[in-house]
Ligand code: FAD
């Protein structure tokens with residue numbers, strides 16, 4: 536078997552890249568360890584930057600997103616029960632975000648694949664990368680007990696944080712930067728209308744909480760919990776009571792309670808692997824970096840990575856020049872580091888750390904007060920939240 540680009544992982548990064556390459560006439564094959572229902576069923580991101588929406592529009596994959604996605608011009612921050620608004624559109628000359636679940640994005644990407652001749656191998660086991668530092672790499676896997684191998688010109692490692700691609704790079708040639716946070720997010724989905732028409736991020740003495748949504752009738756809520764928290768210790772009533780306490784009286788007054796149909800705990804991590812390339816292997820999305828979900832940046836970074844990577848592969852395919860491929864890692868990392876900084880900052884502003892003292896809590900409250908009163912501070916938050924521009928990063932990179 537032969538293809539131009541072997542893509543490992545059919546998450547948002549892998550499937551968006553596959554659509555971009557296919558549209559440009561570049562052959563690719565996507566290898567996914569799980570089945571479609573599993574990938575599509577994972578409840579994860581909910582907020583799309585305009586950049587991500589534009590990518591899906593350009594691919595002709597945004598019809599349902601345009602119909603069902605919820606455009607948001609702002610969100611609220613609540614600090615110990617007192618709320619103020621971040622007017623995203625007003626502070627950024629009109630930029631907004633769109634609430635549309637990652638599950639819906641995946642459904643749209645998968646639904647369109649067969650008609651476009653896009654090959655996705657689900658249930659690919661034992662995926663392994665070979666000769667990535669040579670000019671003729673290949674990828675092998677097994678399926679239904681049979682072995683397969685595809686020869687390719689390039690490999691895109693889009694297989695998430697626990698994938699095999701990054702692990703195939705010799706440890707001596709990469710630097711890893713990591714922080715694991717001493718808490719996680721317990722998230723629920725419930726078939727009840729949201730408590731507010733916009734998201735509410737809450738910093739409370741008892742810990743962080745977030746009120747989000749998937750539609751006018753489906754709510755997504757999160758609370759900060761300890762890492763060793765037993766999910767059985769969080770029956771729905773306790774989750775609702777905790778949300779009410781942390782989100783504050785305004786939100787509580789409008790919060791409709793109901794049975795949750797999804798409940799899980801996700802750990803929080805900041806992580807970057809540099810460079811995002813080794814030989815013929817290019818990493819994209821969570822395979823190369825992780826952000827805590829507080830800034831809603833993970834899926835959006837995966838989108839900008841694969842946009843840069845697709846552009847570089849298409850240029851190489853047209854002209855034979857490798858210069859865009861050679862710049863891929865630096866170009867992607869310039870955006871990644873700014874999103875890492877923003878997500879780290881917003882996490883520190885809004886969460887209670889087990890080691891934090893009364894001084895640190897007072898500083899958080901003072902920073903909230905500053906944000907509430909300063910247009911400059913709110914502008915800095917807003918322009919990061921809606922997504923920094925794609926172009927120009929290389930001009931600002933440190934020498
Ligand atoms: P993944 O989605 O992890 O996909 C990788 C794929 O590779 C998977 O399908 C996996 O099965 C497959 N794979 C793994 N190993 C192998 C292998 N060995 N062989 C073959 N295939 C393999 N981001 C946002 O932008 N906004 C948000 O609001 C947001 N909220 C979040 C909330 C939560 C609770 C969580 C957990 C995450 C959130 N994120 C958010 C982050 C976002 O979900 C991820 O950043 C995004 O899924 C990354 O996409 P990806 O394609 O790089 O990786």
Ligand code: PHB
Pocket residue numbers: 579580581582734747748755828829830831
């Ligand atoms: C979500 O709706 O899942 C969501 C929204 C905003 C975030 C993280 C997750 O920052």
